[in-house]
Amino acid sequence: MDLSCFKAYDLRGRVPDQLNPALAERIGRAYVEVTGARKVIVGYDIRLSSPEIAEALSSGLMAAGADVFDIGLCGTEQVYFATSHYKMDGGIMVTASHNPKDHNGMKMVGPESRPISSDNGLNEIRDRVPEPFADAPEQGRYEPLEVMSAYVDHLLGYVDAGVLTPLTIVCNAGNGGAGLVIDELEQHLPFDFIKIHHQPDGHFPNGVPNPILPENRAVTADAVIEQGAAMGIAWDGDYDRCFFFDENGRFIEGYYIVGLLADQFLRKTGGGKVIHDPRLTWNTLDLVKAAGGEAIESKTGHAFIKQRMRDEDAVYGGEMSAHHYFRDFAYCDSGMIPWLLVAERLCQSGQTLSSLIDARIEAYPASGEINRTIDDPPKVIAAIEAKYSVGAKKVSHVDGVSIEFDDWRFNLRMSNTEPVVRLNVESRANIPLMKEKTEELLAEMDRLNQEV
Template identity: 55%
Template structure:
């Protein structure tokens, strides 16, 4: 088997591709070999999601690492955050997670970090690995040597220590793992928390019988909504396949945009560490800036994407960072994103404030109504962005190119950015306490974008 054409599975922040034509054990083997040669790690932790192809890819990477002189620790089926945790342990020089997260079932991928869970992305080694993989003619041969380490009990202790000074009262929580691996951590935590978990789709199943786990898709939310209502739950949680993103539903079953959770968590964490820095992405910003500033914190904007956010987190020694896409980053977790800490903090806030989740976010949703991210296919992303900047830039208070195009007016703003992996533009619009204005401008922008569709 030979490697596919260059750049077929190497993306901006990680690796993703269709199995076996874009990603296969030969590419995985060559990647493991290149990783070992490029970074010279003594020991690397590997883990994977439950897709049919994940174990064979893990074993191929392990073999390449072995042949490059590295020891391998296999932590088994897990979430991406558990690989980040493993890479922060003494004696571990890096980690690789085999997952395609919310991509279709015939896809797979990898997320790579160095020791300390420092991400390997396009400008920090991924391009060099890509070049080495596609220049290589090495073929896998032999059986990998791996040490098995059941890391989850130590990870559970980290999670419980994180909330040790907080109060969590008996609550009923719907948890929807989307047949990914999030249910494994729920099982580990359950005996140690006063929570009643209502499980749906929590059995790991590579066939994804209930659909690909991606709660950003409205059709994928209904099962969680229905369960919250049926069981009278205090809130609901849903995850993507490798549970590095955490999506929340209030006690009425209403889906809460990740944007408002960012502000909620930032405010709560700043109560413990006044004056700290909070990182946010450029897509939706006003609520986060308002919440952080009012709480005495320092908001700092970063380009969208986990590699960029983590870089900013480290540079600023930020306490917390959040993206509207439901990625949440914590200094206490090596500046990495984590899909378990957010819902644990929400459970604590509901318990301590004596308010349901709806009341914790309603005012902010009214003050800064937002469109949510809307995707449209276009023929030429750069041309469409240039057209929008020309049409909207003249009367704007502020224009920003941190990520795509952000245009700000007195009462509303928008961000539109190109996808890193698809011929799409992603639009977000928000306003100051004016739902009608937000909706009106959203529709106007969509019409202009659609006029350039492929």
């Protein structure tokens, strides 16, 4: 049995050779046997294969004795929301996020929407799948569950309706599921939405919804300029990530959004803890301190950040990869809460998004994440550390290696899934230095790679 769809954090693979209804049915049975769940939320994304896989998954869950609460076509965060809001034992979202259209997968959570990954149950589920199964003495029951209204009410609770003023906002759902939520939110907000690639369509007529790819950004940027919009927002297929464009159509690096959201949240809460990843940090540290909060660094990756947020009772957590986590959202990531908070800030401040962001880019210019294919990543990272740690102010190993000097710093880390090394460089108000050090490090990595 091909179980290659099981990854470190979730399941993803090609349909039907790596994931299909027969396998999904067995995964449902294994999920119940390993977790002991009795009430499970099931939702699915816009992919053409998703309804059939979700149905087979539900059959397996019920055969093993669990009741299935089917929330239908949705985003990953609605499974998170429903699992915690309705106090279920677990939830499974059928999605392959931004993978190619012939792929599918699953994201699994336990009680309180705690992630199930390879270090807390996912490997056990995988290992249980090929073994024989017996039906439970009593089959689970099936119940459709409407969650959109409770979910939309929850989202609206993050902003003060009284300060919202009319704004024109371009929204690009990428033919994923985000458009369905925008249509619901629209009735409660004074915003004029310019909707592009709005209809859910698993054929992905405008390409796979992945706004982080530069070639996918122009359509949102052009619409912002054409419509004179205050900002643009684009989502991936299951809308757990959102990406921002300012009023000039410029794509904004996720790093600067983390600082903006941390600041906005801390203003509301009057302090609290904020979790951030180690790749780029200075802007976030600066804003969190100024807003009376405490910044705490965590290893990159949703399972690590969610756990650290729970441990610290943090109000907000952000990754530069456009994942944003919220304490009141079961410590889970949402692609809807961030843009609501940014829109609220625009209304409150009367400032443009570019003016809010430009000051931060000038204070802490960053390279953005640069990936290099490296034959022996540990060896190259060790050699870079040996060279650059001499005279460094601080060396940290929270995730890969972070090396800090008075006026610039960098983080170098391995990918979890491919032979790629990821580099991020930032400086203090010195763009030429940031660029110079970025080129220097890339050249050194290339040189070391050739020596391997």
